[in-house]
Amino acid sequence: MASYQYVYVMKNLSKVYPGGKEILKGLSLSFLPGAKIGVLGPNGAGKSTVLRIMAGIDKEFGGEAWAADGVKIGYLAQEPDLDPAKDVMGNVMDGVGPMKALLDRFEEVSAKFGEVVDDDEMNALIAEQAEIQEKIDAADGWDLQRQVEIAMDALRCPPGEADVTKLSGGERRRVALCRLLLSKPDMLLLDEPTNHLDAESVGWLEHFLQQYPGTVVAITHDRYFLDNAANWILEVDRGRGIPYEGNYSTYLENKQKRLEQESREEGARDKTISRELEWIRQSPKARQAKSKARITAYENLVASAGSQKVESAQIVIPIAERLGGVVIEAEGLTKGFGDRLLIDDLTFRLPPGGIVGVIGANGAGKTTLFKMITGKDQPDSGAIRIGETVRLGYVDQSRDALDPNKTVWQEISDGQDELDLGKRKIPSRAYVGQFNFKGSDQQKKVGQLSGGERNRVHLAKMLKSHANVLLLDEPTNDLDVETLRALEDALLEFAGCAVVISHDRWFLDRIATHILSFEGDSHVEWFEGNFEAYEADKKRRLGADADQPHRLKYKPLSR
Incomplete structure (x- = not known):
């Protein structure tokens, strides 16, 4: 101890x-x-x-x-370093170097027992073996190889022989995290x-x-x-x-008490915390009922969208044209990439007012689905139908279509003092402030922004585009909790539809009416309900294996 x-x-x-x-x-x-x-x-x-x-x-x-x-002390940086001279397995094994050395030495000592005849030497070997065994026992190191394989599989690391210099940023982070956790x-x-x-x-x-x-x-x-x-x-x-x-949850309760005690001018932020607390205090059944009620209350959402007041620390998404009966429909959708079948026979119908959470491992085909919805890519077979009243708004993962020389305010407002948000106008600086760019932050050059700040600029630009169906690819990455809450509240009040790729389960639980899950083996599951309800259904379908993540498998592509 x-x-x-x-x-x-x-x-x-x-x-x-x-x-x-x-x-x-x-x-x-x-x-x-x-x-x-x-x-x-x-x-x-x-x-x-x-x-x-x-x-x-x-x-x-x-x-x-x-x-x-x-x-x-072990540290995982946002952009970790790997040894370029070693492959993925070599980098992961760096985390267990001392234990690997002990196991190797134990093997060497054990092998020498058959060679030694001198009693003193034999006693020395027995003593050394006992000491090594004690250290391995204490660190639970006997099944080291199995521990390494479980961690690499669960964190969905690339194959052990992969070249680390060719990995994406996300893959590098998973390898570094695996190495760090195994170093204990x-x-x-x-x-x-x-x-x-x-x-x-x-x-x-x-x-x-x-x-x-x-x-x-x-x-x-x-x-x-x-x-x-x-x-x-x-x-x-x-x-x-x-x-x-x-x-x-306890932090939110105590934070709200602290804000009340300090009686600061924190009205809007206090409200977003109150709304999240109200959601936490609901039972799982009540949360699911709320996500279903959103679909049936679509007419009310449309009616109230025009009368919403804008407050600070709050994002309001303007509504354009009301949606007709057909939003997005897929019938027998099949799509391959290279020699892999990503999507096999997917059928779904998104109703007006629906918010779909799209989940699954990296590389499963989620972004490919977005490309088919936007028309940038075509299915191999089957059809995808976009309703006539649909106006798509799309924020992609790369977020590189920003002018680095413009200020935050210029990039979002196009230099306009007033922005037209559907049925109302709003001063552009107030609109930019909704995305947590206060005061001098609005004059920052876009080229100097962090990942989370660039994400907020993209959201601000896209959300004023009068789209009635939003496609959001990882909008929750790099956002602070306050902006996340504001985005959740905005989507819940939005009189349109959204399809959101996200790994943030809390976010999906609060906002999703449907889940589209890339479960592996080219199967995509369409589920009516929020993330919590989907997880329960998955356990019913797949049993104990539902909780254990593995590297993705795909069906081979036969054309």
């Missing part, structure tokens, strides 16, 4: 960037051994800076920060560990971290992850660190 009271301590920690911007102001925190801490806060609040200081990478800071003696440090520092993981892999990671004996500090905006895996929430806001004991 750890002999220290705290695994890590920071006293009066401050950080000032060149130009005088103070990002951390006098943080004093002590981290308990074995604590599972979720770190929350707006984009740019300094969360990643805290982790880099704790990992010993950023040494330019004021105050003090130190780990207890003998504590081994005393303290895990994880910067957005759930980015680029699908819902099943996030579920596996949650379970792994719940059982993990060491301390975990994770920056994440995945609220199910924070609810299931965290027993403390550290909120980093305006340079301060505020710890809350409990998981995400």
